[in-house]
Amino acid sequence: MLFLKKLAELWEPIGSIENNKVQCKVCSHYCIISPGKRGFCNSRENIDGKLYTLNYGSCISHGSTDPIEKKPLYHFYPGSNAFSIATVGCSFRCKHCQNWNIGPSAYPDKDGIVAKIFKKDENYAQPFKLTQMMPDEVVTRAKKANCKSIAYTYNEPTIWFEFIKDTALKAKEKDIKNILVTNGYSSRESNEEYIKFIDAANIDFKAFNDSFYDKIVGVPSMQPVLDTSEFMKKKGVHVEITNLIIPKENDDLHEIRSMVKWIIKHLGADTPLHFSAYHPSYRLKNPRTPPKILKDAWKLAKEEGLQYVFMGNFLSDEGGSTVCPQCNTNIIERIGYHTINRNLTIENKCGQCGFKIPIIGKFSQEKRSFLF
Ligand code: SF4
Structure with missing residues (x-):
């Protein structure tokens, strides 16, 4: 069984107990979110005074x-x-996003099962099912x-x-x-x-x-x-x-x-x-x-x-x-x-002069199905 709506980490209640507001601390927006509302990213929602991530595993x-x-x-x-x-x-x-249909214009539905597109972008893309x-x-x-x-x-x-x-x-x-x-x-x-x-x-x-x-x-x-x-x-x-x-x-x-x-x-x-x-x-x-x-x-x-x-x-x-x-x-x-x-030694040094090249891990030649 999948649990897509999951209690979030890195948040805390903010303000009075009655207003049930929370503050998300995952990114530098530090959104303050009222009950029933989502943060700027549209993927984290305040449900009854607790913050949930809506796209866990989506x-x-x-x-x-x-x-x-x-x-x-x-x-x-x-x-x-x-x-x-x-x-x-x-x-x-x-404004120049090259992946706008999964980025700024997209958000998960309430169950994290379908990705929806903001209304103003409806001409460009339809909702699609998430895996x-x-x-x-x-x-x-x-x-x-x-x-x-x-x-x-x-x-x-x-x-x-x-x-x-x-x-x-x-x-x-x-x-x-x-x-x-x-x-x-x-x-x-x-x-x-x-x-x-x-x-x-x-x-x-x-x-x-x-x-x-x-x-x-x-x-x-x-x-x-x-x-x-x-x-x-x-x-x-x-x-x-x-x-x-x-x-x-x-x-x-x-x-x-x-x-x-x-x-x-x-x-x-x-x-x-x-x-x-x-x-x-x-x-x-x-x-x-x-x-x-x-x-x-x-x-x-x-x-x-x-x-x-x-x-x-x-x-x-x-x-x-x-x-x-x-x-x-x-x-x-x-x-x-x-x-x-061309010239990288197994110690990640220049094969000609021995200068240490700051490469992490070893070079490998994995199969690629395309060049560009
Ligand atoms: S944009 Fe999303 S991740 Fe960032 S603080 Fe707001 S709710 Fe949290």
């Missing part, structure tokens, strides 16, 4: 096997596969698919806190790693928990200013994202950063330089940074990112001293490989999701 599918480079994580078990699962809902309202999987099944499927890790991805995973925690702890017992692909808006309280069972995170820097977050993302400040990145890195989680560059919105090179400097100072010069190309999606219709902007950002980041900078979402001969910062040898070459070990 997944968009039975999961899929993805190259870990698709997350993107380039320096965490390179060449391996990640078993990817997702639910519906999000803590952001990005029920409990943590044991996720781990069994990941093992059977020979995946080194489970990735909580596609929609914002933080709002699925309880299910991720239960699944990740079971995965750890089977020596399967756990990955968050996240907007970083998780709270200090949930981050204190995540560091106990999350091994790696790709954190999305949507821009490097609060006004973009306010206007495009729907939250007042990016400070919680910076705090999450710094905290996870300090606590030993492998962190990589993604930055999607949108023409006319966040493509100012001065701002990108400030972001790169922040990463070097707070996360370290060996932190992988992925610049990614935007294409029009959902409610934002700006033109695609010209390759020149991406390349300028890539060059700038390397000039500033960031050692592992990549470009994604467009075809290019450069910006996909891990190159030795000391002798410039090509260490790992990537063509789409095809990953080739």
Whole structure:
């Protein structure tokens, strides 16, 4: 029997006993929720003065096997596969969301069985049935698919806190790693928990200013994202950063330089940074990112001293490989999701000069059914 509506963690009653209000502490919205209402993410509801998560075990599918480079994580078990699962809902309202029909526009019905779409988006998508999987099944499927890790991805995973925690702890017992692909808006309280069972995170820097977050993302400040990145890195989680560059919105090179400097100072010069190309999606219709902007950002980041900078979402001969910062040898070459070990030793050193490359886990050459 499935128990999809589950008493949540990380909340407390707030105000008077009579008003039955609760405060959720899973993400940095810190929603105060009245009885019968849901939080900003629409997946957690106050029922008679207690907070419930509505999508425990409610997944968009039975999961899929993805190259870990698709997350993107380039320096965490390179060449391996990640078993990817997702639910519906999000803590952001990005106008350019590329997964809007499972993210900002979607929410679980009262039983967590059907995903509904907000009324104003009815023209775009119909409600759809969610797939029920409990943590044991996720781990069994990941093992059977020979995946080194489970990735909580596609929609914002933080709002699925309880299910991720239960699944990740079971995965750890089977020596399967756990990955968050996240907007970083998780709270200090949930981050204190995540560091106990999350091994790696790709954190999305949507821009490097609060006004973009306010206007495009729907939250007042990016400070919680910076705090999450710094905290996870300090606590030993492998962190990589993604930055999607949108023409006319966040493509100012001065701002990108400030972001790169922040990463070097707070996360370290060996932190992988992925610049990614935007294409029009959902409610934002700006033109695609010209390759020149991406390349300028890539060059700038390397000039500033960031050692592992990549470009994604467009075809290019450069910006996909891990190159030795000391002798410039090509260490790992990537063509789409095809990953080739050119010069990485079994100790994760440069095969030419012996420089230690900060890669977690061993390189493997798992079968991939597609290159891009
Ligand atoms: S997870 Fe975040 S958005 Fe959802 S109810 Fe909790 S504080 Fe609000």
